[in-house]
Structures are given as C-alpha cells and as structure tokens.
Amino acid sequence: MIDRRDFLKGCLACGVTAASIGVAGKNAFAAGSFEGYPDSMGVLVDLTRCVGCRSCEAACNDEQNLPDPDLPFDDKSVFKEQRRTTDKAYTVVNKYEVANKDTLFRKMQCNHCNEPACLTSCFVNAYTKTKEGAVIYNSKVCVGCRNCMIACPFNIPAYSYSSPTNPMVKKCIFCYETRVKNGRPPACVEICPQQVMTFGHRADLIKMGHDRITSNPAKYVDKLYGEKEVGGTSWMYLSSVDFDKVGLDNHMQNEPIISNVKDFLGTVPMVLSIWPALFTGIHLLATKNKGGHGDHDHEEGDEQ
Amino acid sequence: MRAVKRQMIMAVTGAMLMLVSSVCFGSGIPDEITINSIQKYYSGVNFNHAAHINNLKDCGLCHHHTTGAQVSDPNCARCHKNSGAQAVVSCKGCHSATPFTPEALKLQRDQQPPLYHKDQVGLKGAYHLGCVGCHEKMQGPTGCQDCHKRNESGDKIFHSGSYAPKTTDTPKSSHH
Ligand code: SF4
Ligand code: SF4
Numbered sequence: 001m002i003d004r005r006d007f008l009k010g011c012l013a014c015g016v017t018a019a020s021i022g023v024a025g026k027n028a029f030a031a032g033s034f035e036g037y038p039d040s041m042g043v044l045v046d047l048t049r050c051v052g053c054r055s056c057e058a059a060c061n062d063e064q065n066l067p068d069p070d071l072p073f074d075d076k077s078v079f080k081e082q083r084r085t086t087d088k089a090y091t092v093v094n095k096y097e098v099a100n101k102d103t104l105f106r107k108m109q110c111n112h113c114n115e116p117a118c119l120t121s122c123f124v125n126a127y128t129k130t131k132e133g134a135v136i137y138n139s140k141v142c143v144g145c146r147n148c149m150i151a152c153p154f155n156i157p158a159y160s161y162s163s164p165t166n167p168m169v170k171k172c173i174f175c176y177e178t179r180v181k182n183g184r185p186p187a188c189v190e191i192c193p194q195q196v197m198t199f200g201h202r203a204d205l206i207k208m209g210h211d212r213i214t215s216n217p218a219k220y221v222d223k224l225y226g227e228k229e230v231g232g233t234s235w236m237y238l239s240s241v242d243f244d245k246v247g248l249d250n251h252m253q254n255e256p257i258i259s260n261v262k263d264f265l266g267t268v269p270m271v272l273s274i275w276p277a278l279f280t281g282i283h284l285l286a287t288k289n290k291g292g293h294g295d296h297d298h299e300e301g302d303e304q
Numbered sequence: 305m306r307a308v309k310r311q312m313i314m315a316v317t318g319a320m321l322m323l324v325s326s327v328c329f330g331s332g333i334p335d336e337i338t339i340n341s342i343q344k345y346y347s348g349v350n351f352n353h354a355a356h357i358n359n360l361k362d363c364g365l366c367h368h369h370t371t372g373a374q375v376s377d378p379n380c381a382r383c384h385k386n387s388g389a390q391a392v393v394s395c396k397g398c399h400s401a402t403p404f405t406p407e408a409l410k411l412q413r414d415q416q417p418p419l420y421h422k423d424q425v426g427l428k429g430a431y432h433l434g435c436v437g438c439h440e441k442m443q444g445p446t447g448c449q450d451c452h453k454r455n456e457s458g459d460k461i462f463h464s465g466s467y468a469p470k471t472t473d474t475p476k477s478s479h480h
Contacts (some may be wrong), residue, residue, distance in 0.1 A: 006352070051436060053448060060460045072464035185404035191345075193448075194436070195429025199404040204413055209421050215379050215420065 040114070040133035041180060041235040042202035043211050045107065047246060048219060049194040051078065051091055052105035055189035056197075058107075059106030060091045063175055064185035069159070082247070087160035087170035092187055096246045101142065104239070106246045107188070107196070108171035110135060110156045111226060112234035118169075121151035132181065132203060133234040134174035142168045153230050153249070164293065184277055209238055225233060232283035333357070342401055342428055345458030349451050366434055367393055379420055401429040 005252030018281040025203035060074035065090050071078060079095035080148070086092075091109035098104055116135045119127035126141040149157045157171045175186035184190075185199035198205065209224040225243050229252040237248065239250070331351070340348030346370055357363070361371050363371040368380055372389030388476030394396060414424045425433060441447050445466070458464035 049433060051446075055462075058463070061463075062461050068469050069463055070469060072468050074464050075464040179463040183406045189404065193428055194435065195403075195425045198423075201413075202407050204409075211423060 007024070012138070013148070015258040021264055037129075037131045037133065038203075039131060040202040040234060041174075042112075042133055042200065042205045042236060043132050043186070043189060043295060044198040044200070044205040045192050045235060046124050046196055046212070047104055047106055047237060047239040049196045050093070050107065051103040051194055051195060052076070052095060052103075054078075054093050055191045055193060057089065057091055057093060057188040059191035061089070063178060064090060065174075066090070074226055085156055085171065087158045087162075090170070090172040094247060098241045098245050101241055104241060106237075106248075108154070108156075108247070109188070110174070111154055112172075112174055114228070114232040115152060115231055115233070115256035116178045117230070118148035118171075120257065121147040123147065130176060132174075132176070132183075134176040134180055136173045137169050137171070138161070139170075144168060151257060153252060196283035202236075205236060212238060228254040230254070317343070326418070341396055345450075345461060346448070346452040346454050366395075369458065370398075375472060383419075395430050396427055399427040401427040403427075403429070 005081055019055055054073045054076075057069075058163050061069060061073070069089070079093075082094050083089075083092040085108060091107055093105050093107045093220075096104045096106065110131055112129075112135045114129075116127060117127060117136075119125075119129060119135065123145070124143055126137045126139070128136050128138070130136060144159065146159065148169060149159065157169050160170045163166050174180050177195055186197075189197040189199045196254050198208065200208070206224065206227055209227070213220045215226070220238050221240065221242060223243065224236050224238060225248055226233035231254070237243065239246055242250055324407045335352075337351045338348055339351050343452070347355060356366075360366075362376070362404040364373040364375045365375070368377070369375045369384035369387055369394045370390040375384055402408060403412075403424075412422055412424065416434055435444075435451070438444065443453060451468050454465070463469055
C-alpha cells in the first residue's frame, strides 16, 4: 500500500514538474534537426590504443563514489564475459577477439548523444543535456519507469533498486558535477595511461578523428563512429576493425531516435496533464475491485 | 653600428645553439633517466636510457625529429627531413602533463602550422604509447607493474593488494 501511495504521490508531483519543464524545454527541440550545442565538449576514443588495463573503471568508481567492486580493478578474469554498465559501474571495459587482428578492448559508457533517446523518452523530464554536452539526470524526479533503458540505443542506463520504493536511473554523467562543468576532463580520461581518450571540443575532435584516419589510412577503418550515429554523440570512436566487431552497431541510423517517436511525443503534453488523473482513477478502481493490493507492477507496465 | 650589434647577437646565439647541441649529442646524453613527473598511483621509473640506445640505435624512434636523427615516420619527414637538432629533446619538453586544461585545448586548437603537432598526446600518453607499443613488438615487459610499482593510493583506487575486496561481506572502507 505504501509503495503505491508513494508512487502516485510521485506521479502527481512529477506531472506538475514535467509540465512546467516541458514548456521551457520545448524550444530545444523545436529546431527539428539539432546539431548539438556549439560549445559541446566530447571525447574521441581511439580503440587502437586501449590495452585493457581497466584503470578507467577504477577511476570512475572512485570519482563517482560507487560501491566496492566484487573483484579488484586489476583482475583480468572479468574479460571472460561481455559485461554491460550497471548501477555500480558506469563504465566497463570489454575484450573482443578479432580474427586476423590483435585483441581489441572497448570501454563502454554513456555516449552523451546530441539528441538523447533517454531524454526524449522520459515523461517526467528527469534528463538534461547540458551546454557542455553531458547528459545528466535528476534521480529525485525519476519514477523508475525504465523507458530510457529501453530507448537508449547503446543499452546504457541501469537501475538502482537499493530502495524498492524509489528505483532510480544510474549512468555515466560525463563527470559533469565534479569536472566537466569546471572545464576539467572526466576521471577516466585523466587516468588512462594510453590516452585512448582525447577530451576536447566536439567540433575539434571530429576534425582530429578524420585527420587521424587520413594520416594513417592503413591503421583505421574510414569511419568516425558517433559523428553521425543517432544524430551524433559527444563520445566518438576510431577503430582498426569494423565497429560491429567491437560491439558497436555499424548500421545505426543517422537520425536521432526522437524522429521515430515524434508522433508519440506529440501526445506527451496531453498525457502528462491527464496522467495523475489517470493514475488516481486506476488506483481507485483497483482498490475497489481488489480490496487494496493490486498488481502494481502490471498497472505501471500497462501505462508505459 | 647596428649591423655589428646584430652580428654579435647572431654569433652569441650560434655559440649557444652549438653548446646546446653538444650537450645533447656529446657526453650530455644521460645514461639513466628518472621518470617521476607523474606518480600519483605508481612510483617513478628509473629508465635505463643507455641500454635503450644500445638496443635501438635510432634516436628518432622515441625522439621523432628532435635529435636531428633521420625520422622514420613519413608524416614527420615531410617537414623535418632536414630540420636538424632541436634545443628541446626531452619528452616533457613538448608533451604536456596536463593536456586537457582549457588553456591546453586552446593552444592545440591554435597550433601553427595546424598539421600533425595539433594532435599531440599528453606526457603520460606519450610515455605509454611509445613504451608499451614498442615493448609489445619487441617482447619487452608490458604489465603495469613490470615498469613501475603501484603505490598505496594506487592499491586503494584499484581495490587491490591490501584494499582487495573481502570475500565475506564487509562494510565499505571509509576512504571517500
Ligand atoms: S584506462 Fe585506457 S587503456 Fe586502460 S582500459 Fe581504460 S581506456 Fe583502455
Ligand atoms: S547513450 Fe543512451 S543514456 Fe547516453 S545519452 Fe545516449 S540515449 Fe541517453
């Protein structure tokens, strides 16, 4: 009962917040194809340089005050399987054996999309794209609906269920609060011994990426991954092998994910305004019919 | 009078340049170099310069065009085939220990000529990309602690050594 009441209270509060944010946020997307903020920062990741030392994972854990890992960060046994980001690890390094090529490693984390699907899919507007390019979120607003988890083309947002009544999104925030906001590079970038990651203005990094390919065409495949994918991302990649071989979808659409759901989004403001009423109605019905304990999860799922 | 002055200045500069280059190429080549400008999580490295010179012979492999040796990289050779020895040859003389500060980013952006120097790696990157890259090819040591021992704060951040996670559930150590 408590859970449900909290959830509803949350919905009401969020509906109000979202409705007001919705008005302010509208302009950002009104332009149609949004090329990213002009001063957006970014990171150029050169996969040919990574040696899989996992220092970046260690630095992230420290910087973001994440829980202790199950294994030390110098333990290479983690490479036996493909890992994904979790609420306890905002970045993970995976190993890829590529036929006729050396082993490659790829660090994965949020790519900080120019037009983030997580942001556009979030009906309470928990996400913000900052002018520096970081995609951050307000976990106080998050209701744990997991829309963003499904929407993200890179499978990044994870959930913390440590509090059953308040599950919240957890993901890389580009070290926004502690570093990028103040013009400093993220912790992973700074610790990396191989300078796999180059921090800089996104526009400069695009040039730099192409220059690296041009000056060493035998070394790189002719593609800067993230320049165009899903409308462009702040984190971009260079590789010596097809991106498919290192776990990045090589056929990702160039249009932002928002285009797929534009029709849906058109209905969002209305949904937002009637949402609390809707939930109250369902709640009343459920209480009436089932005498209290309804299947909350199912209810919630149906609405998404 | 002016011309004489200018000549004198040129002569003095020339003499100084010769002095610098003789330091670089004469007995001035250090046999051992302590690499310790960045040692947050690892101890410094006592680098055996002499052994590497004996093994490789080619200064340009690490120092690019700066020692006046023939450059092997064709991209560098475009401009530096005959550019001679430079006053600065040490890694940290060019590669910045803080390559991503707003000032450093601006410097790189405005680099003239805007060619290969623009994408210059930082000091830590220069060391590791150079050392590890070559060690991989020549079967040299490549493990982190093969070259520099991790220190206490390194163990801490890696949750390793005495900071390794316990198998039983213990509360998080309060190092944050
Ligand atoms: S710190 Fe750098 S080299 Fe090490 S695993 Fe991370 S990206 Fe790769
Ligand atoms: S990578 Fe996923 S989580 Fe990160 S900004 Fe893009 S859609 Fe959002």
